[in-house]
Structure formats: C-alpha cells, structure tokens
Amino acid sequence: MRASFLIKADTTFAAGLDARAKLLLCVAGSLAAVILSSPLSLGLLVALSTALALGAARPATVLKVYLFSAAMMLFALGCAAIIGLAVPDLMRWNVFSLIVPFLRMLLSVNLLLTLSLSTPVRELFARLQQIRLPGWLQIPLSVAVRFIPTFLEDCAQIRDAARLRPGGKITGMWRGLAVPLLFRMLYSADDLAMAAELKGISAAYRGQRAPLPALKTRDRSVLALAFAALCAAAALQYFGPNFRPLPM
Amino acid sequence: MDAAQSGAYDAAHRARRGDQARRGAVAEAAPAPHGAYWSTRELVTIGVFATVIKASTIMVAYMGGGMNPVTLAAKNCLYVTLMIVLLHKVPRSWTMPLAVGITAMVSLLIMGSGVLYVPASIAACLLGEGAIRALGGYGRTRNVVLGVLVAEIASKAAGFGLSCLIMREQPGMLATSALFIGIGSTGTFLGAFTGVRFMEELRHAGIISH
Structure with missing residues (x-):
C-alpha cells in the first residue's frame, strides 16, 4: 500500500478501534444509508463519518475522494437532465433527490475508508478467525477490504504510465485503460496471495484460535455515539422538514 | 499445520494444475491439499x-443518475466480463456462488440493499454452475460464457417474476420494468463478447494458459 494513504497506522484514532467495531459501524452505516432518505439526517451521519474518516486517512486523500464523488454527481446530473428531457414522467426530481444518493454514497465511502485504511489485514483476519468463520469466507472477505487501497494504487500506476507516453494521455479505452487495469488487478491478486501464504494464512488452517478479546472502552464509546447518532438521524427523518421531489 | 508446508503444497498443486492445463487435458481443477477445496491463491483472487x-x-450505477439505460447496460456488461475472467482464473465448481456471496457481503458494508437479491442471485449461480457441468466443465471458454449467461438470465427472470408479483395491478409499470430488464440483458450479451476479448488478451500475455 502506498505510504501516503496513511498517517501513521498505529497512532491514529481509527487504528486504535477494534476491527469488529469498525465492521459494525460499516454495516450500521450502510443500512442507515438505505433506510434514511432525509438530507438532514443523512447530512448528520455524513458529518460524523467524515470526522471518523479524517481520523484514518490524510485530509488530502479524503478530499480526493470527495472531489471524485462531486465529479460523479455532476455527471449523474447531466444524465438525469437528458433523461428528464426525453421522458419527463420518468424523472421527477429536485436538488434534494439528487443530493440524497450522494450523501448515501459519501456515508458508505467514509466508513469504508475508515475500515480499509486503518485496519491491518492481519487484525481483520484474526478477528474473522476468532468469530469462527470458515476459511473460505475469511480469506476473500479480508482481501476484499484490503484490496481497496491496492486498487487505488493500481489506478495511479496506470495514470503514471500514461503520462510517460508521448501524448501524456491514456491512449484508447481498451488497450490504454481496461486491459492494463485488469492485468494490474491479476498481478495484485497474485502479490496479495503470495503475502498471505508467506504469513501462513491458508484456507486449510486448523490451528488453535485465540479467544475473542473484549471490546475496549474506546470501542464501546464510539459504538454508543454511533447509536445515538442513528437515533438522532431517525428522529430528524420522521419529525424534521419534508423534502418532496418536484417535476423537472 | 505448518505454514511453510502449506505454501509448498499449494505451489506444488498450482504447478500440477499448470502442467495439466498446458496438456489441455483437464477441465476441472484438482482439489486443494489438506481438505481445503480452494487454495489460498484462488480465494484471494475471488x-x-x-x-x-x-x-x-x-x-457506474451512481454515475447514471437513476434509470439511465446506458449505465444500466454498462453495469451488466462489466459484471459479466469480470465474472468470465474470474471463472477462467479460478476454474472450479462453486466459484461463482462464492463470488456472489462475497459480493453481497461487500455490498452489506457499502450499501445494504444488495443483500435482498442474494438468495435469487445464488440460485441463479447454481443454475449457471449446472449449465457449465452439463456442457462439459470449465475446460472451454464457450462453456464458461454460456454458464455465466444462464446465471444472469435466470437472475433477471427471477427479478422480473418478482416485479410481476408486486406490480400485477399496474401493467404500465410492468412494461417499464420489462424494458429496463431488456436493456440490462443487452449489456449482459455485450459483456460476453468483452469477456471473450479479455480472455484473448490474457492468453496473449500468458497470464491464463488454458
């Protein structure tokens, strides 16, 4: 993983949290993103999750993610406008109905960044092993979380390689972007597998598992705060102002 | 079990599979050592x-800004392409259901709604697995592509069946639903072509040898 993605893995606030607490936060956040639809309640959760993400990643990394999300939102706005012009009955929206999906995305992205950038794969694997998940689920799940920074690094490598070419641009979507990205993905999968094998991680491992440690005060406090935030967001959703979509 | 010993067994297992694939004799991979069905490398790839x-x-779905036919087709195309490449890289039965299960778990961490479709998706994957077996296993690209297409079509049929059940009083909505499923299926068939093209590139680069 590129060092600039992390501040100092062992000293950040998020790194001090147990992997189970971070997983629980991710699941709660993703369910809240599906259930809640008010921009105010989602905004509250996004603000809190941003604070947590800033405790795991550099502000520049979080800013890059937000800029990318904003670019996606503008692209989506363009697409929605075109569809609205072609089929007016299909698209009934106002600014809130476009902001809400992106608040949902930011909430999930913040929590996922916190989990993937501040949790060593060793710790995640150990926790999944301690809760007695079978090996064929532990390895892919640990890798799934760990692969996100590696994938970002692969994208950066392809961009750097494109800059070295005479035009300084990506030449063609197929040979210039899609095929190199797939090759890098497969090589990264091989590298991760080799690292896992060297660390003794195997689907056939039947050794003695360490007992599951209790959650620390910090974990319990963060989970209690998350619960309070979810209750506040639900209250805002049901008792706060109502934002109805308008015709385009 | 000793970790180094496990690594050595996995390496020997991979070498054996490589030899067999080069001879063109084996469609289905041999079981991994020590009772594990998949090797560590295969699980990491999944x-x-x-x-x-x-x-x-x-x-891609977010970038579409809602019911966008282009991104809907692109999403399906990406899914089928990557699934075809995965099934060539890990040519074993149950790889497709496991990948779909892991995708659902990642979905639970990113956006919980995907979990609702898991039972139908896994049932569709089992149909796809059955189709690959019936066609003769993972040895040929044609079998893998058809298996993935069967799984995708079954998944879409299940989705449409559910729509029929929920919206039976609104035939207009059903027509819209059928239209979008049709657009998604176009992306699925396009994904079969891009998947085959990716396989040609990977074989050309020597990353996949069978």
Missing part, C-alpha cells in the same frame, strides 16, 4: 474480483 465487481458496478 476476494479481489468480488470487490472490483461490486465497487465498479456501484460506481
């Missing part, structure tokens, strides 16, 4: 592809 499938399809 995890990597599950993440990329979920992340890329969510990103």
Whole structure:
C-alpha cells in the first residue's frame, strides 16, 4: 500500500478501534444509508463519518475522494437532465433527490475508508478467525477490504504510465485503460496471495484460535455515539422538514 | 499445520494444475491439499474480483443518475466480463456462488440493499454452475460464457417474476420494468463478447494458459 494513504497506522484514532467495531459501524452505516432518505439526517451521519474518516486517512486523500464523488454527481446530473428531457414522467426530481444518493454514497465511502485504511489485514483476519468463520469466507472477505487501497494504487500506476507516453494521455479505452487495469488487478491478486501464504494464512488452517478479546472502552464509546447518532438521524427523518421531489 | 508446508503444497498443486492445463487435458481443477477445496491463491483472487465487481458496478450505477439505460447496460456488461475472467482464473465448481456471496457481503458494508437479491442471485449461480457441468466443465471458454449467461438470465427472470408479483395491478409499470430488464440483458450479451476479448488478451500475455 502506498505510504501516503496513511498517517501513521498505529497512532491514529481509527487504528486504535477494534476491527469488529469498525465492521459494525460499516454495516450500521450502510443500512442507515438505505433506510434514511432525509438530507438532514443523512447530512448528520455524513458529518460524523467524515470526522471518523479524517481520523484514518490524510485530509488530502479524503478530499480526493470527495472531489471524485462531486465529479460523479455532476455527471449523474447531466444524465438525469437528458433523461428528464426525453421522458419527463420518468424523472421527477429536485436538488434534494439528487443530493440524497450522494450523501448515501459519501456515508458508505467514509466508513469504508475508515475500515480499509486503518485496519491491518492481519487484525481483520484474526478477528474473522476468532468469530469462527470458515476459511473460505475469511480469506476473500479480508482481501476484499484490503484490496481497496491496492486498487487505488493500481489506478495511479496506470495514470503514471500514461503520462510517460508521448501524448501524456491514456491512449484508447481498451488497450490504454481496461486491459492494463485488469492485468494490474491479476498481478495484485497474485502479490496479495503470495503475502498471505508467506504469513501462513491458508484456507486449510486448523490451528488453535485465540479467544475473542473484549471490546475496549474506546470501542464501546464510539459504538454508543454511533447509536445515538442513528437515533438522532431517525428522529430528524420522521419529525424534521419534508423534502418532496418536484417535476423537472 | 505448518505454514511453510502449506505454501509448498499449494505451489506444488498450482504447478500440477499448470502442467495439466498446458496438456489441455483437464477441465476441472484438482482439489486443494489438506481438505481445503480452494487454495489460498484462488480465494484471494475471488476476494479481489468480488470487490472490483461490486465497487465498479456501484460506481457506474451512481454515475447514471437513476434509470439511465446506458449505465444500466454498462453495469451488466462489466459484471459479466469480470465474472468470465474470474471463472477462467479460478476454474472450479462453486466459484461463482462464492463470488456472489462475497459480493453481497461487500455490498452489506457499502450499501445494504444488495443483500435482498442474494438468495435469487445464488440460485441463479447454481443454475449457471449446472449449465457449465452439463456442457462439459470449465475446460472451454464457450462453456464458461454460456454458464455465466444462464446465471444472469435466470437472475433477471427471477427479478422480473418478482416485479410481476408486486406490480400485477399496474401493467404500465410492468412494461417499464420489462424494458429496463431488456436493456440490462443487452449489456449482459455485450459483456460476453468483452469477456471473450479479455480472455484473448490474457492468453496473449500468458497470464491464463488454458
């Protein structure tokens, strides 16, 4: 993983949290993103999750993610406008109905960044092993979380390689972007597998598992705060102002 | 079990599979050592592809800004392409259901709604597995492509069946639903072509040898 993605893995606030607490936060956040639809309640959760993400990643990394999300939102706005012009009955929206999906995305992205950038794969694997998940689920799940920074690094490598070419641009979507990205993905999968094998991680491992440690005060406090935030967001959703979509 | 010993067994297992694939004699991979069905390398590859499938399809869906036919087709195309590549990289039975299960778990971490479709998706994957077996296993690209297409079509048929059940009083909505499923299926068939093209590139680069 590129060092600039992390501040100092062992000293950040998020790194001090147990992997189970971070997983629980991710699941709660993703369910809240599906259930809640008010921009105010989602905004509250996004603000809190941003604070947590800033405790795991550099502000520049979080800013890059937000800029990318904003670019996606503008692209989506363009697409929605075109569809609205072609089929007016299909698209009934106002600014809130476009902001809400992106608040949902930011909430999930913040929590996922916190989990993937501040949790060593060793710790995640150990926790999944301690809760007695079978090996064929532990390895892919640990890798799934760990692969996100590696994938970002692969994208950066392809961009750097494109800059070295005479035009300084990506030449063609197929040979210039899609095929190199797939090759890098497969090589990264091989590298991760080799690292896992060297660390003794195997689907056939039947050794003695360490007992599951209790959650620390910090974990319990963060989970209690998350619960309070979810209750506040639900209250805002049901008792706060109502934002109805308008015709385009 | 000793970790180094496990690594050595996995390496020997991979070498044996490589030899067999070069001879063109083996369609189905031999079981992994020590009672584990998949080797560590295969599980890591499944995890990597599950993440990329979920992340890329969510990103494309968001960029579409709602019911966008282009991004709907692109999403399906990406899914089928990556699934075809995964099934060539890990040519074993149950790889497709495991990848779909892991994708659902990643989905639970990113956006919980995907979990609702898991039972239908896994049932569709089992049909796809059955189709691959009936056609003669993972030895030929044609079998893998048809298996993935069967799984995708079954999944879409299940989705449409559910729509029929829920919206039976509104035939107009059903027509819209059928139209979007049709657009998604176009992306699925396009994905079969791009998957085959990717396989040609990977064989040309020597990354996949069978």
